[in-house]
Amino acid sequence: MSLRCQVLKQRIQCIFFGTLIALLPGPSASIEEPSASTKEAGQQYYVYNAKCQIPFVNPFTLDVMKNMKEHVFEECSEERDLIxxxxxxxxxxxxxxxxxxxxxxxxxxxxxxxxxxxxxxxxxxxxxxxxxxxxxxxxxxxxxxxxxxxxxxxxxxxxxxxxxxxxxxxxxxxxxxxFVQDKLPPQKIEHYMLEREQKPSVLIMGLDSVSRINFRRTMPKMFEFVNEEGWYEMQGYNKVGDNTFPNILAALTGHSEAGSRAICNVSEVNCLDRLPFIWRNYKQANYLTAYGEDCVELNALQYLKPGFLKQPTDYYLRHFIVALEDKFKLRHRFGNVYCVGRHLSFNYVFDFGLQFVERFVNETPIFGLLWSNSFTHDDFAAPAALDEHFLDYMERFEAAGLFENSIVVLMSDHGHRYDEIVRHGPNGFLEERLPMMFIYVPPWFRQKYPHLVKNLGKNRDRLSSNFDLYMTLRHLLQLDSQSMADIEPKAPQCASCQSLLFELPFNRSCQEAGIDEHWCSCHPTQDATNESFARPIALAVVQYMNDHLRKQHLTDLCHDYTLKHLDSLQLKMPVDANDEPRNANESYFVVNFKTNPNSAHFETTVLYKSITGGVEMNMDFISRLNSHAKDSGCVALEIPRKYCICKNSVRMEDQLHA
Known part of the structure; x- marks a missing residue:
């Protein structure tokens, strides 16, 4: 039987089984493992329905654990503070x-x-x-x-x-x-004390590049902490963009990276000031706001961008971190700035956040974003060194009263995108696309809004995205809403996305969650690497990339590509009739390949047209699977920086064979 016939047969089976499974009661979610009702033929799933199948991945497989380096926590100084x-x-x-x-x-x-x-x-x-x-x-x-x-x-x-x-x-x-200085008039404090259970505080804590799989693997103490009462894991949380910026942008503005271009060019000064960041809405609702992040060069909203012209939140750490990295001695570890002077880069952010909470959580509603790159961005095993230290901060936040009145989101933007052990392993596709997200709901909220908390529990094993988080943050400012129709505005690039406090559709596709096909984890795949059309598809992709360089006027700076090796070609198997391509002669494939020069390693999803042999793809959604740090210094734009191989960066062995 040909591959196409096998595919059609399996699609029919998927449609029939999807209809059957839709009639079954929804599975009861479990934080640690999928429930029995999400298992089929021995395979476990975190999400399993007629439109989406995200399989369970064992974090502790031998191929990963035997190559995992042991990292321990190290202080920056043993001196006692003089001041x-x-x-x-x-x-x-x-x-x-x-x-x-x-x-x-x-x-x-x-x-x-x-x-x-x-x-x-x-x-x-x-x-x-x-x-x-x-x-x-x-x-x-x-x-x-x-x-x-x-x-x-x-x-x-x-x-x-x-x-x-x-x-x-x-x-x-x-x-x-x-110093988180006082900005509160006494009358505001008195007013808040009378209605403190009307407005929950909101604090988002982020660790860059931590998948839900790797979080279990490297941070067992923190994982145990977020298994306590009141925490809910979004097991079907799927990223919507390649790196940090598009994922954070979607969560904080409801815009995709492409959609934001209709407003302004994020590479230009003053653009970020014009985008509708959610902290403005919290500020208008009389919340105090704060944003702190470590590692100057890696900041989520400033990487290869000019950042904010005006200070975006009431309390803002950026210029302080810039000053410290400029004036203090730096020590690098795990590929990033680890120590800034006598203290961890991480500590400056979470000490700032702890001050913010200690000062105000009992006096006024607060909204904060604390984001760290220093431990987790470049080394998939390094979160293990942070585990106990981060737990200590969580316990200090708990002692400060954070969990009595606050919604707390512990999340990441994506999993590891480059690591040889994890990303290039058999589950690398899922490791990259499924970041962690845990949401904590305080006791008073659980008592006052039990129907919303019940919905959150149901959503644990349903497909969700950053756009849903954005709508959740909107919902927390409109808690009298009876349905999604009452919450305005909607996420600009995902009208069908919704608050996680309302029940998500059981049968939900990536398209309905605002997730592009390339990032979608819902589809089982079938290997097609040895099919006759595999290499022509890879060659067509490389030609598309070269044509794109010309259209972007980058050929003076960036080298043309040639195909070095096709690592794999995977056919994405639709699990629902509505997920089918436009006609029977088109299919989605995930192409994993290397190019010359410099053995650049890429992955992309293409729509393949079997009659013409043509491919459709989007260069915004191409993944770079090895670091581009030494290849792309000649370009400043974020997306071309992923794939450009600068002519002045071609390594000697590739020059000899050019």
Whole structure:
């Protein structure tokens, strides 16, 4: 039987079985493993219905675990802090001090007479053409041993020196502090205390590049924490774009990356200010807002972009991190900035977030986004080193009262996109496309809105996307809504997407969830690598890529491609009649291949037309499976940077065979 006949036969079987399964009661979700009703012929699924089948993946297979490096947590410094910062709740201002016992210990160990310290304020430089990539610093001021921090000082860098009676001898400690200053009039606090259970606070915590599979594998203590009462895992959460930006954009604005271009070019100054970020809506609803992220070069909304012209949230960490990475000694680990001076890059973000929560969660509704790249972006095993440290922060957030009144989202943007062990393994397609997402609902919300929480529970094993998260954030500002028809506006690029607090359709396709075919994890695949049409498809893809370079006027900078090797060709098997291509002579294939020069490794989804041998594909949705860091320095645009092989970056072995 030919491959096409096999496909048609299986499609008919899928349609029949899909009709049958739609009549069955929905499966009861389990956080750790799929339920028995989602198993067929020994295969387990996290999502299984007439339109979508996302299989369970064992995180602990031998092929991954035997090659997994052991990473341990490392502090950046063993020194004790010379300067302490505390908030005075009576005065409602911060105090910094140099405790005598700490300074005396330093002096006794060296035989010197005194320690003297100075400080500089760090502010956002509004005179800079690109404020998100700049900072302004004050002159150095003397820091007394006890000082009340001025109310307009948000960030401070300190330096302490040992000295004798006449001479400054040497610097002994450099440090940095953030101050989440008071912005609340007393009447607002009093009003909030009367209606605190009307508006839930919302805090999003993100770890870059962590799949739901790898989270279980590398962070068992955190996984145990999010298995506690009140947490719900979105087991069918599927990314909608390649890297961080399109996924975060969809979650925070409801726009796809392509859709945002109708408003402005994100590479131009002031574009991000014009996009409808959800924190503006929370600000209009009298929430205090905050956004903090580590690793200057990898920031979700600033990577290869000018960022925000105006400060986007009430409390904003960007210019402080820019200053610290510029002024402090950096230590790299796991492929990124790990230590900034004496502290973890990660700590600056979550200390800032903890201050924000401690200061305001009991006084006013808050909305915050805390995002970290430093541990997880480049090394799939590195989250293991963060596990216990992150759990410690979660327990400190718990002690601060975060989980009493707040909706908390622990999420990622995508799984690992390059790793040789995980991404190139048998489950790499799913590892990349299925990031983690856990949503916590506080006790009062569970009691007041049991119907919404029940819906959230039902949605755990249904297909969901970043656009659904956006609609959920919208819903939390409109909790009197009776249905999705009451929530406005809808996600601009996904009118059918909806709040996770309303029941998602059991039978839901990627198209209905705003997920493009290339990122869709719903379809089983059948290997077609050895079919006669496999290599012609790969050659057609490479030709399409070369034609695209010409259309984008990149041929002066970027080298043409030639096919080096077709690694695999997988036929995507529709599980529903409505998922069929436009006619019987068209099929979707996932093409995994390498090109010359530089052995660039790509994956893309194409619509193959068997009569003409032609392919349709979208270069926005091509995946680069090995790092492009050494290949694409000649281009600044984000999407071409993924696939351009700069002519001045061609490696010697490829030049010899050109």
């Amino acid at each position: 302490e910062s505390k908030f005075d709740f009576d005065l409602r201002q911060y105090r910094v001090s140099i405790p005598a016992n700490l300074s005396e210990a330093y002096l006794n160990s060296t035989g010197h007479q005194t320690i003297t310290c100075s400080y500089q304020e760090i502010k956002r430089d509004m005179e800079a053409e690109v404020p998100d990539n700049a900072y302004a610093e004050s002159k150095a001021y003397y820091l007394p041993h006890r000082m009340i921090v001025p109310i307009d000082t948000d960030f401070m860098i300190t330096k302490c020196y040992m000295r004798n009676a006449t001479t400054v001898l040497n610097e002994v400690q450099e440090d940095a502090f953030s």
